[in-house]
Amino acid sequence: MDILLLIIVGFIIGTVVITLGGGGAAFYLGILTTVFGLGPASAAATSLVTSFPSLLIGSYSYFRLHKIKLRIAWRMIIFAVPSVIVGSLLSPYIPEKIYQYIIGGILAILGIQTLFSKQNSGKKPNKWLAPVYGVISGLMVGIGGLSGGGPVVAGLLVMGTDMVTAAATSSLVLVVMTATGLVFHLSAGNVDWSVGLGLMAGAILGSFLAPVLLGKLDPQKFTKYIKPVLGVLLVVMGTFTAFK
Incomplete structure (x- = not known):
């Protein structure tokens, strides 16, 4: 396996997804299965x-820049972590096709909400939405090995935060959820370290760059241009997931 290629791919994905507030597990999952030929469990x-x-x-860098809305993040985490555990325990019993329909539908709905929701930066975010999106993202991590970044970022945008705040706040939520999911997935011994280490090295380099880029961007303008892109991407990913 070309280690340089793995590092480059990891760097690109790491920079882009952390800038947009994701963990990138969905992108890594796609690359690992389609490009590197890993099986679903290993991927x-x-x-x-x-x-x-x-x-x-990335989360630590955002914290130092004071970009994370801690109260919203922990409200999501409280509901997300139990969902990760439940999803991990249920995943062996859910038929793959049913799982594809569920996840695809969730992604598509979140994309539509993101496209048509209005940014209300002057209003206090609806605190009751945080648990809902926390549960959805937690189930995605537990069942499918995804990072759950899509529901978290979409939820934060629907709640009225700008894109920079959503990206920063989601990073903390994803750290806790991913750590929880790792406990279950590592215990099965399915990690392909020959591929994972190279991607990890590149992603780490990208994670240092992403917060610096966001710190130089205007939150309102960045949200205006990126929010529609994220919405369309979620709808496309949802449709592809459901009907692949």
Whole structure:
């Protein structure tokens, strides 16, 4: 396996997804299965291992920049962690096709909400939405080995935060959820370290760059241009997941 290629791929994904507030596990999952030919179980475990260190570094960087809304983040985490555990325990019993429909539908709905929700930066975020999106993202981590970044970021945007705040706040939520999911996936011994270590190294480098980029961007303008892109991406990913 070309280690340089793995590092480059990890760097690109790590920079982009942390800038947008994701953990990148969904992207790693797709690359690991389609490009590197890993099986579903191995790809799920390896994707979480790959994304975790970069998430941790990115979250710490956002914390130092005072970009994280801690109260919203912990409100999501309280409901997300039990969902990760439940999802991990249920995943062996859920038929793959049913899982695809559920996750695909969730992603598509979140994308539509993101596209049509209005940013209300002057209003206090609806505190009751945080638990809902926390549960959804937690189930995605537990069942599918995804980082759950899509529901978290979409939820924060629907709640009225700007894109910079959503990206920063989601990083903390994803660190805790991914760590919880790792406990279950690592215990099965499905991690392909020959692929994971190279991707991880590149993602770590990207995680240092992402907060610096966000710190130089105007939150309102960044949200205006990126929010529609994120919404469309979620709808496309949801449709592809449901009907692949």
